Amino acid sequence: MSIIILLLITGVGxxxxxxxxxxxxxLIYGLMGVLNFAHGSFLTIAGFIGWEVGRRVGxxxxxxxxxxxxxxxxVGAVVAALTELVFIRPLYNxxxxxxxxxxxxxxxxxxxxxxxxxxxxxQIRLPGWLGQTTNVLGANIxxxxxxxxxxxxxxxxxxxxxxxxxxxxxxxxxxxxNRTMVTALGxxxxxxFTIVFAIGGAAAGLGGVLASVYYGQVxxxxxxxxxxxxxxxxxxxGLGSLTGAAIASVLVxxxxxxxxxxxxxxxFAVVLALxxxxxxxxxxxxxxxxx
Amino acid sequence: xxxxxxxxWGKLAIGGVIVVVAAILPLLNIxxxxxxxGPTYTAGAMSMLAYAFLIAALALSYHLIFGxxxxxxxxxxxxxxxxxxxxxxxxxxxxxxxxxxTVVFLISIVLxxxxxxxxxxxVGALALRVTGISFxxxxxxxxxxxxxxxxxxTGGLTGGEEGVRITTEVVPEFFVGVVNTRNLxxxxxxxxxxxxxxxxxxxxxxxxxxxxxxxENELRVTVLGLRPYTVRLFVFIAAAVLGSVAGMxxxxxxxxxxxxISTADFTLTLLVIVVLGGLGYRWGAIVGGIVYTILDQRLAxxxxxxxxxxxxxxxxxxxxxxxxxxxxxFVLVVMFAPGGIVGLSHRITKRRGxxxxxxxxxxxxxxxx
Numbered sequence: 001m002s003i004i005i006l007l008l009i010t011g012v013g014x015x016x017x018x019x020x021x022x023x024x025x026x027l028i029y030g031l032m033g034v035l036n037f038a039h040g041s042f043l044t045i046a047g048f049i050g051w052e053v054g055r056r057v058g059x060x061x062x063x064x065x066x067x068x069x070x071x072x073x074x075v076g077a078v079v080a081a082l083t084e085l086v087f088i089r090p091l092y093n094x095x096x097x098x099x100x101x102x103x104x105x106x107x108x109x110x111x112x113x114x115x116x117x118x119x120x121x122x123q124i125r126l127p128g129w130l131g132q133t134t135n136v137l138g139a140n141i142x143x144x145x146x147x148x149x150x151x152x153x154x155x156x157x158x159x160x161x162x163x164x165x166x167x168x169x170x171x172x173x174x175x176x177x178n179r180t181m182v183t184a185l186g187x188x189x190x191x192x193f194t195i196v197f198a199i200g201g202a203a204a205g206l207g208g209v210l211a212s213v214y215y216g217q218v219x220x221x222x223x224x225x226x227x228x229x230x231x232x233x234x235x236x237x238g239l240g241s242l243t244g245a246a247i248a249s250v251l252v253x254x255x256x257x258x259x260x261x262x263x264x265x266x267x268f269a270v271v272l273a274l275x276x277x278x279x280x281x282x283x284x285x286x287x288x289x290x291x
Numbered sequence: 292x293x294x295x296x297x298x299x300w301g302k303l304a305i306g307g308v309i310v311v312v313a314a315i316l317p318l319l320n321i322x323x324x325x326x327x328x329g330p331t332y333t334a335g336a337m338s339m340l341a342y343a344f345l346i347a348a349l350a351l352s353y354h355l356i357f358g359x360x361x362x363x364x365x366x367x368x369x370x371x372x373x374x375x376x377x378x379x380x381x382x383x384x385x386x387x388x389x390x391x392x393t394v395v396f397l398i399s400i401v402l403x404x405x406x407x408x409x410x411x412x413x414v415g416a417l418a419l420r421v422t423g424i425s426f427x428x429x430x431x432x433x434x435x436x437x438x439x440x441x442x443x444x445t446g447g448l449t450g451g452e453e454g455v456r457i458t459t460e461v462v463p464e465f466f467v468g469v470v471n472t473r474n475l476x477x478x479x480x481x482x483x484x485x486x487x488x489x490x491x492x493x494x495x496x497x498x499x500x501x502x503x504x505x506x507e508n509e510l511r512v513t514v515l516g517l518r519p520y521t522v523r524l525f526v527f528i529a530a531a532v533l534g535s536v537a538g539m540x541x542x543x544x545x546x547x548x549x550x551x552i553s554t555a556d557f558t559l560t561l562l563v564i565v566v567l568g569g570l571g572y573r574w575g576a577i578v579g580g581i582v583y584t585i586l587d588q589r590l591a592x593x594x595x596x597x598x599x600x601x602x603x604x605x606x607x608x609x610x611x612x613x614x615x616x617x618x619x620x621f622v623l624v625v626m627f628a629p630g631g632i633v634g635l636s637h638r639i640t641k642r643r644g645x646x647x648x649x650x651x652x653x654x655x656x657x658x659x660x
Contacts, residue, residue, distance in 0.1 A: 035424050037559075090626060096363070100566055100625045103559055108618025115608040115615065228435055228555065235428045271436040275417060278429055282421045 002138035007257045009136065013145030015253030016152030017214055020207030021230035022237070022245040023159060024080075024200020030176040030240025031189075031196050033095045034088065037102040039204055039230070040223030041109040042080050046072035046205030047212045047222060048117055051124055054209075060125035069151075069209045076205015077198040084197035089190065106224070113220035121219035124212055144213050151210055155203050156246055163242070168195055176240055232270055236277045238287025248285060313480055316340070317473045326585060328592075334472040338544065339588055341472070341479035345540045347580030348479075348486040350564045352533035354576040355490055357565055359499065360526045361506030363423075365558050366414065366430030369437045370531040372553035373410055374538020376441065377403035379455040379548065380448050382462070392461040399461075403539060404532060411531025415524045422509075431555060438553045454549035457542055466543050475544050482540045483577070486533050490573060493529055502526050563621045569631030578632050587613050 021043060028036050054068025087105060091097045130147065133140035163169035171192045174182045182189055204223075211226060212218045233252050237244030252270055260266035277284065317337055322330040329336045349371055356364050381399035388395065418429040444451035459467050465474045493499050505512040505519035512519050542548055551557065560583070568579020590613035593599065599610055609615050628635055 029424070035427070087622065087626070097625050097629065099363075100562070101622050103562060104618045104622040104625065106618075107556070107559060107563070108615045108622070111612040111614035111618060112609060115612040224556075228431065231428055232432055235425055239424065267439045268436055271432045274429065274432045278421055278425060279417070282425065 003261070005137050006139040006141060007261055008254060009139070009141050010145055011254030011257035012250055013142075013148045013214070013253075014257065015250035016145075016148040017207055017211055017226065018229055018233050018253055019152045019246055019249035020155060020203045020210065021226050022233040022249055023155065023242060024196075024203045025230055026234045026237065026240055026242060026245040027159075027172070027176075027196050028200050029234065031172055031179070032088075032098075032193055034098045034102070035231075036200070037099065037227070038083055038105040038109065039102075039200065040225075040227030041106055041113075042076045042083075042201045042204040042223070043208035043211065043226060044113055044220060044223035045079055045109070045208070046076040046201075047208030047218050048113065049075045050205070050209040051122075051212055051218050055125070060127060062127045065127055065130075065209075065213070069206060072205040072209035073202045074205070076208065077202035080201020080204070081194050081198040083201075084194050088197070089193070092190075106227075110220055110224060117218070117220060119220065121215075121217040123217050126213060126216070130213060148210055148214060151206060152249075155206065156242075159199065159203070159242060162199070168192060172196060229270065232274050236274055236284055238284030241284070241286040244284055244286030310480070310484060314477065317476055325589065328588070334469050337472045337476040339584070341476040341544050342541075343581045343584035344476075344479040344483040345537050345544065346564070346584050347577045348483045348540070349534055349537040350561055350568070350576040350580040351483075351486050351490050351573065352530045352537065353561045354565055354573060355493060355526055355530040355533070357562070358571045358573075358576070359494055359506070360502045360523055362419075362523065362527070363427045364418075364430045364527075365427050365555060366418075366434035366437075367530070367534055367561055368553050368555070368557040369414070369434040370407055370411060370534035371538040371541070371557070372437065372441065372548070372550075373407050373531075374403055374535030375542040375548040375552060376449060376455060376538075377406045377535065378539045378542045379457050382458045383448075383455075386458045386461045393463065395461040396463060400539065403535060407532045407535030408528060411528040412524070415527035415531070419520055419523050419527065434553070434555055434558060438550060438555070441550045441553050449550075452550060454547055456547045459546065462543065467546075479540055479544060482536055486536060487573065487577070489529070489533055493526065494573070498522050498525060563617065567621055567624055567631050569633030569635075570629075572631070572633040575631050575633040582632065583617065586617060590616055 021039060024042075025036055025039055028034055028039075050068035050072035053071045054064040056064075057067045058064035083102075083105065087101045088098050091101060126144070130142075130144045133142050134146070135141075163173055168191075171182065171187055171189065172195070174187075175189050175192055179189060207226070208223065211222050215222065229252065233248045234245055236252060237246070237248030252273065255269050255273055256266040259269035281287075316331045318332065320330050320332055327336045328339060331337070331340075349367075352370075353364075353367050356362050356367065378399055381402050382395065385395045385399055390398075414430065414433050418426055418433070421429060441449045442451060443449075449455060465471050466478065494503075501512065501517055501519075501522045502525075505517075505522065509519050538552075541552070564579040564583045565576050566579075567583060568577070569575025594611035594613065599607055602610070624631055630637065
C-alpha cells in the first residue's frame with residue numbers, strides 16, 4: 001500500500017514538471033499552430049540562470065531558491081517573447097517554417113549552453129528540508145515533490161484565471177477556437193501570440209528551476225529530454241487543450257512511475273499509451289476535431 | 292529555352308561526369324585546404340568524403356518522406372540505426388555458424404533489409420493513421436523507444452552506450468581496414484548513386500505522382516478514388532529501406548556505431564540538411580548532406596584553432612560550437628533563403644537566363660496543408 005502511495009505521489013510530482021512544460025506547448029500550438037521545439041531551451045536557460053542567481057544570493061537556502069525561481073520565470077518569459085518577436089513573427093502563417101526555425105534554435109541553443117556551462121551536469125545544493133521526506137500513510141514522500149505539485153497547481157490556476165478573467169485571455173481563447181474569425185473582427189491576434197509565448201516561457205522557466213530541484217542538477221540537455229515527454233503529453237491530452245495537458249501530464253507520469261517500478265519499462269509504457277490514444281482517439285483525450 | 296543541358300541526355304551526361312569525377316578522386320592528388328583534411332588520395336580525406344556520401348544518401352531517403360510526400364517525420368534515424376545495428380548484430384550472431392564468410396555477409400545484408408522493411412511497415416502503418424503534427428509526434432515516440440532499446444543493451448546485443456563493433460572475420464577482406472578505405476569510398480559512392488536512382492524511380496513512377504498529389508490536395512486525391520494512405524505507406528517503407536542501406540554502409544565504413552545515430556537529434560540533423568540543401572530538390576539533399584558534413588568536421592577543427600582561443604569569451608564560445616553555427620545558419624536559411632543552396636543557385640541561373648519567374652520550392656508551401 002505504502003509503495004502505491006509513494007508511486008502515485010511521486011508520479012504526480014513528475015507530472016507537475018511535465019505540465020509546466022506542456023501547458024505552454026499546448027497553448028502555443030492551440031493558438032498559433034506552431035509546435036515549439038525551442039521550448040526545451042527556454043527551460044534550460046531559465047534553469048541555468050535561475051541557479052546562477054540563486055547560488056549567489058544564498059547557495060542551498062530558501063531565499064536563494066525562491067529568488068532563483070522568480071528569476072527563472074522572468075528569464076523564461078523574456079527569452080520566449082523575444083523568440084516570438086524575432087524569429088516566429090516574420091514567418092507569420094508559415095507553420096512548417098516556424099517549426100523549422102524552432103528546431104534550429106533548439107539545436108543551436110543546446111550547443112551554446114554546452115559551450116558556456118560544459119557538457120557535464122552540475123550538481124546543485126538545495127535547502128535541507130527538500131532533501132528530507134514526509135510520511136504519508138506509511139509512505140516516505142520526498143519533500144521536493146510537494147514543491148513541484150504546489151507550483152504546478154498555482155501555474156494552472158493563474159493561467160486559467162488569466163484566460164477566463166482578462167480581455168487578453170478572452171482573445172486567446174477565441175483565437176484557439178477560430179483564429180480567422182477573431183482576425184476578421186479586427187482584433188490584433190499577433191499581440192496575443194507574444195503573450196502566449198511569454199506565458200508558456202514563464203511556465204517553462206519555472207519548470208527549469210524546479211527540474212533542477214527534482215534531478216538535483218542542472219545540465220544543458222535537461223530541456224531536450226523533458227521536451228520529448230512534454231510533446232507526448234500534449235498529443236495525448238489533445239493539442240491546444242490546457243485541461244487535457246494537465247490530465248495527460250499526471251496520467252503519463254503516474255503510468256511511467258508504475259511501469260518503471262514494476263519491470264523498468266516506463267518509457268515504453270508512455271510510447272504505448274501514446275500509440276493507443278492515437279489509434280482510438282486521434283485528436284487526443286480533450287482535443288477538438290478541427291474543421 | 293531548351294538547351295543541351297536541360298535535355299534528358301544532357302542531364303544524364305552531367306550526372307555521369309559527376310559520378311566519374313567522384314569515382315576517380317581517390318586516384319588523384321587534389322588538396323583543397325580548409326575543405327578536406329588532406330589530399331584526396333589520403334585515407335582521412337576519403338573516409339570523410341565517404342561519410343558525407345552516406346549522409347547524403349540518408350538525406351535523400353528523408354527527402355522522399357519530407358520533400359516528396361510532405362510528411363514531417365522525426366523518426367527517420369531509427370531506420371539508419373536499424374541498418375547499422377542490424378548488420379553488425381546479424382554478422383555477430385551468424386559468424387559462429389560455420390557458413391562461409393561470404394554467405395554470412397550476404398544473408399546478413401538481406402535479413403537487415405527485411406528488418407528495415409518490416410519495421411518501416413509497422414511504424415508507417417500505425418503513424419500514418421494520423422497526419423501533420425501528430426504524425427511527427429508518433430514517429431518521434433517510436434524513434435525514442437528504439438533509442439531507449441538500443442541504449443539499454445537489449446538482449447545483450449546492442450552494447451548499450453558503448454555501441455556495437457562489426458565482426459571483421461565475416462566481412463569481405465576488401466572492405467576491412469584503413470588500407471581499403473578507397474574501396475569503402477567507392478562503396479559509399481555506389482550507395483549514394485543507388486539511393487539516388489531509387490528515389491528518381493519512386494518520384495517518376497505513377498505512385499510518386501499520387502504521393503505528390505496527396506501532399507498538395509489530399510481530399511482531391513481521395514475523391515478521384517485513390518488512396519493516399521497506401522501510397523504514403525509505400526513511400527515511407529521505401530525510405531525506411533533506403534535509409535537502412537545507408538546505415539549498412541555507415542557500419543562498414545566506421546566498423547562500429549554508437550546510440551548517437553538513433554537519437555531524435557540525429558533526425559533533426561537530417562531535417563537541417565534537407566532544408567539547408569533545398570527542400571523538395573533531390574540535388575538539395577545531396578548537396579546539403581555533403582556541405583553539412585564537411586562544415587561539421589571543419590568547424591570542429593576551427594574550434595581548436597589558435598586564433599579562436601585568443602578571442603574573448605563572447606566570441607570564442609559560440610565559434611567553438613559547430614552545432615551552434617550550423618543551427619543559426621539553418622535558421623537564417625529558413626528565414627531568408629527558403630529554397631536552400633540549390634534554390635539559390637536556381638534563382639541565380641534563372642536570372643541570368645533573363646527569366647523573371649523565380650521557381651519557388653513547391654514542397655515548402657504544400658506540406659503545410
